[in-house]
Amino acid sequence: MGGAATAERGIGMTDPQSRFAQVPEDRTLDPLGDADVERSAGRKRNYAKVGSGRPSSLLYTYGPGAVMDLPHFTVMPSGLDDWNRIWARRDGDPLVIEAPQLRKAVSVLLRSPRIELRPFPWQAVAFTGSEEGKDLGVPARVFPQWLRCTGCDNLGLISQFSYVNVKRHRPDQARFYHEKCYGRHNRPRSRPSAQTAVPARYLLACKDGHLDEFPYDWWIHRGDSCPSGIEHPQLRMTDRTAGKGAAATIACTQCDKRRPMSEAQGEAGAEKLPRCRGRHPHLGTFERGGCGVQPKLMLIxxxxxxxxxxxSVIVMPQTEADRADSLAMRMWSAQGEDLAELRGNPKLIRMILKTHIDLEEVDDQTLLAAVEEALAPAVPEEEQEKRRGEWDPVDLLVPEWEYLLKADPLGPGHDDVRSGLTLSERSWNREWLGGSLGRVLAVESLRKVNALLGFTRIDDMDRVADLEERLVPLTREHPDWTVATEDRGEGIFLQFDESRVSKWETKVEDSQLWKAHLASHDQNFRNRFSETAKKVEPSSRMKPPRYWLLHTFAHILIRECSLTCGYSAASLSERLYAWPKSEGRAASAGLVVLTTASDSDGTLGGLVQLSEPNRLRKIIEHGLYRAKRCSSDPLCASRTPKPPEDFLHGAACHCCVMASETSCERANRFLDRRFLIPLPGHEQLAFFN
Known part of the structure; x- marks a missing residue:
């Protein structure tokens, strides 16, 4: 994917009504423009690209606001406002990813009814050295901007160092350097030489998502100015014990003051740090009125x-409502408010929009209805807040579950071109395992769309109770789009018999083991969740017994499939449909084990072949058999939380059912083999007995 930037340019103040304020010291970048300036001045080319990353890493690890490691320095992808300047380099409308159900959910969560899902600004090249896609990329800024010379330990801002990036096809060689380094004071050099400068690795972060440079000059002088009277004294960072946390020492060469970074560690050290300024480096802004929260010392x-x-969603075939919503969004994107002038004139609509949208299969009635939907007045703020407050992540899973239940594939390979979904029903012996499994579908191809809503720092979103004040926005102003990715792959769908699951669940809820899990979950919530989660009732976050059952079963299936299908266990993942009956929602009990890839060709078919009845039966039998024995037994098999313990699993460990982070949607929580197969002392709780 496209890379980052090297020079800085100022941007204007934001809307006075915005929650953000910009200050002169914060700037955004125009990497491609900087390269043009360098060329026009006759200097060596300052190429804009400084690194690359896969779409998945830019979505889950190094998105806007994250610190991304490059070979010689670190960068921070900018907010989506700056991405608009990259898209503007192309004529025509920006690319849009169609996933109506996900788009509707994102519009509710971000309070933006007309929001779009767009891919990363990137284009594949036809051959090595091709100029295609050169004008696209993810804009970023160098962060942190305090650097340390590796030759003499000089610590200074980025303006004190030189920068080089002159090899078009070697962005990994882009670096900052100290042009005239004379070496360390105890081993000086008689002649200066250029030495690489690396990021000073300390930062300040607060629980509300702000991130700032560490104030080294403030720290060493304990909040005062340097006694020498020099406004920006020369600092040094010495570190002789790398890998031991905050072990560096900061020294001022003008006044000879020294202070170790270890003083800033821990709760006691946090009290010595300045209050948070409310900085969002990816947006180039500060919170109006500041933040004032006590920050923490962090490493990059x-x-x-x-x-x-x-x-994320697995895209299912569109309903009539989905098609109307998709068409209305594309019309609005192409014409905006000018669409009002086309009302009631389908012929004119077709003539003007034919270069933007394929309308050949859309009848006039649908066309006019889509125009009215696109021009519908914005939802009032009160209604938006109500929808957001009532929104449940399960809402994204319900349409998938309902379609997989009613889908009646017309023979092998029955597919839907628009959604990318191809299903084949397997003839399954429903009496096997006492009728536990009711239906098996081979998901020969699928399309999974993932959208980024924002991010948090210090605590994961799930750990902070999804509270609005903890979610850092991706834009300075109201968003009209967010970044999304498309993955293509395959999988196996298994439906459990609801009557058996419901009967088993009632029995488990009355057991002492389940009561111990409930108490442990409550203790875990109160011990580890953030301060902002006090408003949340812990029981609302506890998954029902059927979720524990299906989750544990999915993990043993992933382990067993990886031994047969050719994919590693880390490349397989789960999608669970496990919720009891509630008002307006039927109960569900099923799962999809899937593998996806961001490559447009998807995957190779090794997993879907395992859905054939004889193969799948052997896999399930072997998986359940292996789950009976763990190399950590009897400790693992008898693990039950007792006060003051607060772990969120029972008879489960990495030797038996736990999976990699890429496979598990719940970070290996809510797992217990005793709900799956008979283990000593709890044989009556096993679903498969």
Missing amino acids: GASNLWFGATQ
Whole structure:
């Protein structure tokens, strides 16, 4: 994917009504424009591209606001406002990903009824060295902008160092360097030489999602100015114990003051840090009125520096409502408010929009109805807030579950071209395993769309109770689009018999084991969830017994399939449909084990072949047999949380059913083999007995 930037340019103040304020010291980047300026001035080319990443990494690991490691420095992808300038380099409408159900959910969560899902600004090249896609890329800024010379330990802002990036096809060699480095004071060099400068690795982050540079000059002088009277004194960062946390020492060469970074660690160290300024580097803004929260010392490579908040769907064939919504959105994107002038004139609509939308299969009645839907007045804020408050993540799963239940494939390979879904029903012996499994579908091809909503810092979204104040926005103003990715793949759908699951679930809810899990979950919530989660009732986050059952079963299936299908266990994932009956929603009990790839060709078919009845039966039998024994037994088999323990699993560990982070949708929580197969002391709770 496209890379980052090297020079800076200022941008104007935002709307006074915005929650953000910009200050002169914060700037955004125009990497492609900088390259043009360098060329026009006759200087060596300053190429804009400095790195690359896969769409999945830019969505889940290095999205806007994250700190992305490059070979010689780090960058932060900018907010989506700056991406608009990249899209503007192309004539025509930006590309849009069609996933009506996901788009509707995103519009509710981001309070933007006409929001679009767009891919990353990238284009594949036909051959090595091709100029295609050169004008596209993900804009970013160098962050942090405090650098340390590796030759003399000089610590300074980015303006004190030189930059080079002159090899078009070697962006990995882009680097900052100290042009005249004389070495360290105890081992000086007689002649200066250029030495690479690397990021100073300390940052300040707060629980409300703000991130800032560490104020090294403020820190060493304990909030005062340097006694020498120099406004920007020369600092040094010495670190002789790499890999031991905040072990560096900061020294001022003008006043000889020194202070170790270890003083900033822990709760006691946090009290010595300045209050959070409310900075959002990816937006180039500060919160109006500041933040004032006590920040924490962070390292640029910390895993809890950025947690993307995403939603995803497996795209199902569109309903009439979906098609109307999709058509209305494309019309609005092409014409905007000018669409009002075309009301009641289908012939004129076709003539003007034919270059934007294929309308050959759309009749006049549908066309006019789509125009009216596109021009419908915005939903009042009160209604938006109501919808957002009532929204449940299960809402995205319900349409998938309902379609998979009613879908009646017309023979093998029955597909829907628009959604990318291809299904084949397998003839399954429903009496096997006591009638536990009711239906099996081979999902020969599928399209999964993932959208980024925002991100949190320090705590994952699930750990902060999805509270609005913790979600950092991707734009300075109201968003009209968000970034999304498309993955293509295959899978196996299994439906459990609802009557058996419901009967088993009632028995489990009365057991002492389940009561122990409930108490442990409550303790876990109160111990580890953020302060902002106090408004949330812990029981609302506890998954029902059927979820534990299907989750554990999915994990043993993933383990067993990986031994047979040719894909690694980390490349397989789960999608669970497990909720009890409630008002307006029928109960569900099923799962899809799937594998997807961001490549347009999808996957190779090794997993879907395992849906053949004889193969699938052996896989399930072997999986259940292996689940009876764990190398950590009897400790694993008898693990039951007791006060003050607060773990969210029972008889489960990495030796038996736990899976990699890429496979599990719940980070290996809500797992217990005792709900699946008979284990000593709890044989009566096993679903498969």
